[in-house]
């Protein structure tokens with residue numbers, strides 16, 4: 558599929574392919590700490606790629622030897638963690654954008670027969686108006702959780718731009734996000750998989766990221 562405003566990290570060979578293979582492997586997945594660590598590491602590497610698209614300004618610093626002009630981030634992004642599966646992936650972003658503000662939303666998918674309902678239960682964020690917003694969720698499956706998040710956040714104000722970051726995306730979710738989100742946005746993922754299955758899980762995917770990171774929920 559061709560979405561012009563999208564960056565796919567696995568289009569280039571890198572160590573991310575190794576981390577992704579471990580995330581998908583049903584045996585290695587038994588090690589929850591390793592699962593979370595790999596999400597965090599991919600978060601760090603995607604954050605580095607995304608950092609190349611941000612604006613920088615110059616300032617003068619004093620080294621012990623002399624004054625010199627350096628480049629620093631023009632403005633801090635606002636990171637949004639989509640609980641719960643996002644937490645380790647979000648930590649990777651926070652390791653890189655360590656001065657950024659953070660917001661948290663509680664969103665979860667609820668199966669209702671053939672339909673998927675998205676419950677939006679919790680929001681603790683600063684004002685998003687005029688901000689460079691980075692929405693962080695490892696799995697972009699139907700795209701409904703991210704679209705619901707954007708719709709709820711935009712009740713507060715308009716961000717300057719939106720970056721949507723994920724580890725694995727499904728083509729159906731990417732198409733849904735592109736159609737539904739009207740604010741200028743760019744999607745950053747490690748990999749785009751084949752499709753969704755009848756339960757709206759990504760195929761081949763990695764299973765349920767939240768459960769693998771933290772254990773099953775009711």
Ligand SMILES: O=P(O)(O)OC[C@H]1O[C@H](OP(=O)(O)OP(=O)(O)O)[C@H](O)[C@@H]1O
Nearest residue numbers: 641642665666697698699700701702767
């Ligand atoms: O694109 P979608 O079809 O909306 O699916 C993606 C959502 O599913 C997962 O969360 P889940 O609802 O399993 O909750 P959890 O993070 O608490 O496990 C994942 O972290 C996304 O938020």
Ligand SMILES: O=c1cc[nH]c(=O)[nH]1
Nearest residue numbers: 698758759764765766
């Ligand atoms: O494949 C999927 C879809 C949604 N959430 C997950 O954790 N995995």
Ligand SMILES: [Mg+2]
Nearest residue numbers: 640641664665
């Ligand atoms: Mg969720």
